[in-house]
Amino acid sequence: MGEIRLMKGNEALAEALIRVGCDGYFGYPITPQSEVIEYLSKEATNRTGMVVLQAESEVSSINMLYGAAGTGRRVVTTSSSPGISLMQEGISYIAGAELPCLVVNVMRGGPGLGTIQPSQSDYFQATKGGGHGDYHLIVLTPYNVQEMVDFVKLGFELSEKYRVPAMVLADGAMGQMMEKVELFDQIPRRTEFPEWATTGKPHDKERRIVTSLFIEPEVMEQVNLRLQAKYRQIEAEETRxxxxxxxxxxxxxxxxxxxxxxxxxxxxxxxxxxxxxxxxxxxxxxxxxxxxxxxxxxxxxxxxxxxxxxxxxxxxxxxxxxxxxxxxxxxxxxxxxxxxxxxxxxxxxxxxxxx
Amino acid sequence: MSNLVEVPVNPEVVQDQFVVYKKPKTLTDKPLHYCPGCAHGVVHKLLMEVVDEMDIQDKIIGVAPVGCSVFAYDYMNIDMQEAAHGRACAVGTAIKRMMPDKFVFTYQGDGDLAAIGIAETIHAANRGENMLVVFINNAVYGMTSGQMAPTTLPDMVTTTTPFGRDVKTMGYPLRMSELLAQLPATYYITRQSVHNAVSVRKAKKALRQALEYQKEGKGFCMVEFVGNCPSNWRMTPLESQKFVEEKMTQYYVVGDVKVPGGK
Known part of the structure; x- marks a missing residue:
């Protein structure tokens, strides 16, 4: 049995990010999830050497996530509804470039600047695309603080298995409430990285290119067909x-x-x-x-x-x-x-x- | 009737001692898509020459922009990432933070770096990210065929400034090197050009210098190139080089803007 603690949802999620062996966090403060970056800023780097970077905007954070994910590292960003809207272009690029990573949306009420109180009104955005192009995220929806922890681990596992970005679709209530939670043990950060990652071209191998640009329509269609095949497999095997x-x-x-x-x-x-x-x-x-x-x-x-x-x-x-x-x-x-x-x-x- | 005569090449004649010039081995064999006379090809070559000379092909990761050089990764035989429009400095930041022991550069045009991506550029510079930004400033949007850039000169005609850039309503051309040089975390900012042989040689030295500084962990370096765009300037390549020399470098003065220990 793992360590038992009484924790706020956002802090439990942040703790899980450290324990899952995350290499990098890129984010921008927004209510009701700012505790995540605060907790990580205090805890993460000292414990695991994880990089925690406060970006200048959500637009920047999601593109940092793209760059970091492209190096094969385990990386994450968190935000709330208006910030997630700003990230949609970048999420589409990440999906197109088939980069595994985790995006957390602690939803608040909208539309527009809306309210900082809990809401679930980003379901369409999360499940039906959000950004441009035919793509999906693997979307996990926690209903208690325990799942705020468990879905961090599951989200990374599924994302890395399929090279499809995963989203934890939580809400302000999950982020702010305190509950008993069982934490999994620390997983060490990885020291070996996937073949496709841009870590510097090996002398004896082809260079690696991370891109979502396939300008010839014949090629672009093939990329789409491959993505759709993955989505069909995910639908068949990963429904929970x-x-x-x-x-x-x-x-x-x-x-x-x-x-x-x-x-x-x-x-x-x-x-x-x-x-x-x-x-x-x-x-x-x-x-x-x-x-x-x-x-x-x-x-x-x-x-x-x-x-x-x-x-x-x-x-x-x-x-x-x-x-x-x-x-x-x-x-x-x-x-x-x-x-x-x-x-x-x-x-x-x-x-x-x-x- | 062609007046070209095909000369068969005898490989025994092509010996190393006779070779006075060849392309760097980190440039691929793919023919460049750039227009004749464009500065991009020269800068690509210089950058890859430096990578060859420093022997860092396996240690460097490049970030391509959106713009004319969107396909830079087709030509540079190194690991590369293609960033969203304007976000190369954010992408580069993260790559470097994940792998501080590797070399990272972004390669960006004026629209990418100084318009849509100016926030990412300034903040990466302000954090002193230990990477190189290669900035090609040709004062026009090339890939979308000739619209105004943030660096378009006053009164310069583009497809969206058909009567010339009116600074009263369209603002003034941004001098990005001078702007970034003010930030305490930037280490080496220089403006170069490649419009003649002398400038090409100096430009290569600047690129080498910036990557050496990165090796030493000195921080943010930018090499700006006052480029040209014969196609969208509606000029011959030669006329465009003359325009660089006579007009562009008047507004964008070539030389070091910020050097270590100096101003």
Missing amino acids: FQTMNLEDAEYVFTGFGLGSRIAMKAMELAREKGYKVGLIRPQTVYPFPYAIYRETAPKIKGILDIEMNSGQMVEDVRLAVGDKTRVEFYGRMGGMIADPESVLKHFEKVYLGVE
């Missing part, structure tokens, strides 16, 4: 989700991250009142676990999707179930957080006709 109480469920509550946590509590309240409610919680939202919804749909009377946005993941849920079951949505926006009682009340109203 959790279910609860599906065995006897007549209804399913669903959501990701913060939304799933609220859904979980609402499910408990529903069970106390005798309603047979289960839960599906995607841990990866790209790849999205369409199959579990598809399989569950014919056995239930309806799904209630809970998100802190206007209804984004619910589009994927509807895509999964088609007309096999009814799908309803409950959301709060702009930094407001749904309470489980209101979720339950909404469920009783739309599905049971209770006013």
Whole structure:
């Protein structure tokens, strides 16, 4: 069993970045995730020699991430919604150049400068592209502080396995709340680097070029086909989700991250009142676990999707179930957080006709 | 009818003692896509000559920009990364921070370095990143075919300044070398040109000097080249060299702008 600590989500994530053997962090402060760079600035370099660099902007941080990832190092940036929007061009380049790395979005309410309070309104941006071109990130959505730690490790492992950038899609609540967390042991930083990394041309080998530029359309299409093949493999092999109480469920509550946590509590309240409610919680939202919804749909009377946005993941849920079951949505926006009682009340109203 | 006569080359005649010139081995055999008379080809060659002479082909990583030299990695036979437009200094920063024992340079044009990427340039310089920036300033956007650059001279005609650059509404040409020289963390800033044989020789010395400083860990160095762009200046190569000598170097004075221990 690893070390147990009571930690704030952002600090737990930062601790995990050190322990996972990160070589470099490049970031720009933004609420509600500035604790990450503060924690790393204090802790990281002394402990592992990890480079921690405060960039002049998110535009710069993501391009630093590109350069560092191109050397085959394990590197990360963290930000929050407006900063992640600024990074989209760079993320597209990283995807195009097939560089493994980790991007963390501790979401806050938008659009625009929005609010610093928690939100989940960047789901579309994270899962459907965000930047230009046909690409995907591997997107992991933590629902507690433990997963803020676990998904750092998993994110790097998946990203490096496929050479596809990974994103931890958290939110202000995950970043700011304190919980008990079990930390994995320190993993040493690597001393050997992949063949494709630009570490200086070996005398006896071809030079390495990190680029997303393939100006001949015939070549560019081949690059795209290779990327798409990887995405199909990721969809087939890396989908992760959790279910609860599906065995006897007549209804399913669903959501990701913060939304799933609220859904979980609402499910408990529903069970106390005798309603047979289960839960599906995607841990990866790209790849999205369409199959579990598809399989569950014919056995239930309806799904209630809970998100802190206007209804984004619910589009994927509807895509999964088609007309096999009814799908309803409950959301709060702009930094407001749904309470489980209101979720339950909404469920009783739309599905049971209770006013 | 061609008046060219094909002369067969006898390899036995081509002996080392007769070779007075050859391309550096770190330049690939790929034909350059640059227009005839363009400074890029000369600067590519000088840079790779220095890499050869210092024997650092296996220790140097280059960063290509977006602009005419976007394909620099096709010609330089070293490990390279292609950066997003303007971000070469951010990319170079990270490469160097990950591998402080390696040599890193960025190769950037005026739009890349002084317009869209000026923040990355200034902040990398201000942090004293121990790398070399090779800056080609030809006062025009070449790849997009001749629009105004931040370094376009006053009254100079481009496709977006058809009546000449009006400094009242379009601002003044940026002297990047002088601007960066003010920062305490910059170590060696020099402006060179390659428009005649003498300047080519001096330019090569400047590149060598900058990489030697990097080897010693001295910090941020930039070699600016007052370049030319015959195609978009609507000039013959020779006319463009004359324009460099008579006009460009009047505004962009050639010589060291900041040297260690000096001003």
